Amino acid sequence: MQNGKINKIWKLLETVPDPEIPVISVIDLGVIRDITVKNNYYKITITPTYSGCPAMKTIQDDIKTCLKKNNINNFDFIIKYSPAWTTDWMSKRTKDKLLKYGISPPSDITICPQCKSKNTKLVSEFGATACKAFYKCLDCLEPFESFKCI
Amino acid sequence: MSTLLKYTLRIADNSLILGQRMAEWCSKGPTLEEDIAMSNIALDLFGQANGFLEYASKIDGQKTADDLAFKRDASNFYNFCLVEVENGHFGNTMIRSLLFDTFYLLFYKELSKSQDENLSALAFKSLKEIKYHFRHSQNWIIRLGDGTKESNKKVQESLNNLWKYTDEFFEIDNVDQIMIDQKIGVNTSLLKKEWTEIIESTINEAKLIKPSTIKMITGGRDGKHSNKLSSLLKEMQYLPRKYPNAKW
Incomplete structure (x- = not known):
């Protein structure tokens, strides 16, 4: 019970x-x-x-x-x-949800959530919240946030 | 005061006071990204301070973590003299951060092996964050030192000015010795070699010159501070002191 x-x-x-x-x-x-x-x-x-x-x-x-x-x-x-x-505790399902929402999930490779390009560049290790870094896609040129690996 | 309490407060106070200094940059950063970066670092430091103060409160048995943060006078704060130094210009803040982050990176690495499981857990957690802080300050110093003539000159002056506070990192007094003997504390005198190597390689890359040995200033860990700390506390503690029952 x-x-x-x-x-x-x-x-x-x-x-x-x-x-x-x-x-x-x-x-x-x-x-x-x-x-x-x-x-x-x-x-x-x-x-x-x-x-x-x-x-x-x-x-x-x-x-x-x-x-x-x-x-x-x-x-x-x-x-x-x-x-x-640690971000290792996030399941694949959770990471997929993040990407769909527009945040690149914690991973060795940072993927642009807009065009899925791997050709991305770190702008700042500090984003709008402690857990996110600020990136830019070098293909579609859109800025985006990435969940930091810790 | 118990030895463990003083040892824990020393760790907490470094994070709290440096956090307050970094927070002073909020809305005044040189760029939006840097404003966000420094506010984020301040938040991490406040979070770390909170963890250590909660533990200190448990050891103390009476005072809450908030009491410890907001109701102590300068002479009862045990942070390094370095962290209370005023921000000055951005390069000055980054030199202060580099000197501190390099030390805390090594310190937390060792403290995470402490026999005291509260301290080791907090150190392990904080270590993940200080790695970011270290990369941030190190990258900036390389960029500023190896930047323009003016930026090089400014950070060199800051390095020369702040160097005198760095010996305090490696001092061992009675409190440390007891903690080391109990396998709780870190023998920081053993960290000096690695700290010096990291700092030397960074300032070489930044085309800066290592300051010559000068008279060192210490005493913060025993509550001997400059009047700069009192001014900082006046602002930080204003609200809970003026309105003792305020809730937020």
Whole structure:
């Protein structure tokens, strides 16, 4: 019964979007590391993407809202730094979603999301959010963002 | 104050104070990309500081991470003197970053092997980010040093000015020694050789000249600071001090 509820929480979290990249969920992002239960109290383990990412707070707030809406009130968060978050935790499906959304997914080869060219150039290692770098496509000349590999 | 608390605060304070300095560039960067880069670096540093301050708060048992950031006076901050130095021009900020990033890159690499699992986890996480910061400051110094006559002159002056703060990185006092003996802390005196090699190769490539040995300034790690830190704190701590119960 408790396992059933843990599964339910996992399912619910799949509906919580990343606040910056709404096409992927917090599960897709790989920040939810574990959900455990003790004495009918749930502990959700979250690992930060970047130490200072302001979305981490929003993610917790969004999870709270989602679970409370589904009558789950007895939970808390554990922030875990180790093992450190890595883009390797993103599935191929997640990476495909990113590319479709217009962000080049974390990879050794940076692909232009517009024309799919591999002939791209780094403009700045720092983009609009901590997790993204700023690129330019040398074929279609469009600027685009790329998810950094960490 | 426990040794572990002081050791942790020293790490947190470097990130917090340098983060505040980098944040001062927000909206004043020389280009839009650089404005974003420096704000991003500031955010990383605040995030790192927050992680270490949360741990310090746990060790302390009473004060929260926010208390530690916003309710201490300058004499109770234990950051390196280097990180409180005013930004000056962009090249000056990048020299300060290069000196610090190179050291923290080596420092976090070692700290990630600490027997203290909180410190090692935070160091491992921070290491991923400091690598970006290091590449950023290193690339800029090579570009500015090997740029125009004017840019070379400016960063050379900054390098000469800031060099006196670098010995503090490698000092070992009682706190360090106890932490080293417990396999918690890093023996930073052993990092000096590699730090010097990286800095020398970078400034060679940047066509800069290594400053000659001068009288070094230290003491920040024991709370001895310039009045520049008090001015910085006045701004950083203004809101929580003026409105102690403010929530955000």
